[in-house]
Amino acid sequence: MSVAGFPVGQEMNVTYPDFKVSLQLQSVTQMSFDIADGPFAHKETVSIQVQPLSNGIFLVSWVEESGATVTNVQDFDRGIVHSFVTLPGGRFLRMVGSIEVTRPADLPSDDRPERNKALVLDAMTALFQQRDASAVARLYAPNYVQHNPVIPQGRDALQKLVSELAEDVFYEPGMLIAEGDYVAIHGRIRGWAPSPQVVVDIFRIENNRLAEHWDVLQNEAKVAAGGPSMFEVDERARQVARRT
Numbered sequence: 001m002s003v004a005g006f007p008v009g010q011e012m013n014v015t016y017p018d019f020k021v022s023l024q025l026q027s028v029t030q031m032s033f034d035i036a037d038g039p040f041a042h043k044e045t046v047s048i049q050v051q052p053l054s055n056g057i058f059l060v061s062w063v064e065e066s067g068a069t070v071t072n073v074q075d076f077d078r079g080i081v082h083s084f085v086t087l088p089g090g091r092f093l094r095m096v097g098s099i100e101v102t103r104p105a106d107l108p109s110d111d112r113p114e115r116n117k118a119l120v121l122d123a124m125t126a127l128f129q130q131r132d133a134s135a136v137a138r139l140y141a142p143n144y145v146q147h148n149p150v151i152p153q154g155r156d157a158l159q160k161l162v163s164e165l166a167e168d169v170f171y172e173p174g175m176l177i178a179e180g181d182y183v184a185i186h187g188r189i190r191g192w193a194p195s196p197q198v199v200v201d202i203f204r205i206e207n208n209r210l211a212e213h214w215d216v217l218q219n220e221a222k223v224a225a226g227g228p229s230m231f232e233v234d235e236r237a238r239q240v241a242r243r244t
Contacts, residue, residue: 003028003050003051003052003058005052005055005056005058005111006025006028006050006052006058007025007076007104007105008025008026008027008028008105008106008107009025009026009103009104009105009106009107010024010025010101010103010104010105011023011024011025011101011102011103012025012099012100012101012102012103013099013100013102014081014097014098014099014100015097015098015100016083016095016096016097017095018038018039019035019037019038019039019040019041020035020036020037020038021033021034021035021097022034022035022036022102025105026045028048028050029047029048029049029050030045030046030047030048031045031046031048031060031062032044032045032046033046044064044065046062046063046064047062047063048060048061048062049061049062053073054208055077055111055112055115055208056075056076056077056111056112057073057074057075057076057077058073058074058076059071059072059073059074060072060073060074066087066088067088068085068086068087068088069085069086070083070084070085071083071084071085072084074099076099077112079098079099080096080097080098080099081096081097081098081099082094082095082096083095083096083097112178112180112181112205113178113179113180113183114178115208116178116181116182116183116203116205117176117178117183117185119139119183119205119208119209119210120176120183120185120201120203120205120210121173121176121185122135122139123135123139123140123203123210124171124173124185124187124201125171125173126139127158127162127171128162128165128169128170128171128189129170129171131162131163131165131169132162133159133160133162133163134159135162136155136158136159136162137155137159139209139210140155140158140209140210140211141155141206141207141209141210141211142155143211144158144209144210144211144212144213145211145212145213146158146213147212147213147214147215148213148214148215165191166191167191168190168191169189169190169191169192170189170190170191171187171188171189171190172187172188172189172190172231172233173185173187173236174186174187174188174231174232174233174235174236175235175236175239176236176239181204181205181206182202182203182204182205183202183203183205184200184201184202184203185200185201185203186198186199186200186231186235187199187200187201187231188220188231189217192217193217193219195219195220196219196220197217197218197219197220198217198218198219198220198230198231199215199216199217199218200215200216201213201214201215202214202215218230
């Protein structure tokens, strides 16, 4: 983990209960802010120190001309800022504000789609290629919600299902599509039903775990000569190639 994901160039408003501040993230060492109204109204450019805490979460600290010290936990995944301020007189403030981006970063900094796609691919191959039931605790949220009506609810039920999979169950991942906290993966599974099935699995990710799942399955059918197939083993590789 590094500061590479810090959204340099981003401008945003952070709304706290008693005031609003406009921030400009000029670099990983400098930031400007403008508080137009309220008891803390002023403008300033400050030297900052940025420390990554987790994916999309950064600890940002600085000292103002007045002597006030500020530590922000800027959570860009959830769009919130936790602020901890010690004023010159010693008064200590804890505040939580919501982020409204008014100008995006110079370079894309939201790597959630790629992180989430990697998480889903890891889960599908660990469970339905390697039949590794222990991966459920690592990859799935404790309150995991299952929308497939024939699979019992919860993480324990999923772990039991994986531990009892037949040896001939095998999943082939295809293309992945991700936006925000959602990922869809197209694939083919053998041994789950009498005939191979083509499936689209949709996941919602929360706190870097799979929190919710939907799926649609269809028996794989032969296609007319020369026509496109329902699933192709190299479709994920071709999808990646098109983006590069």
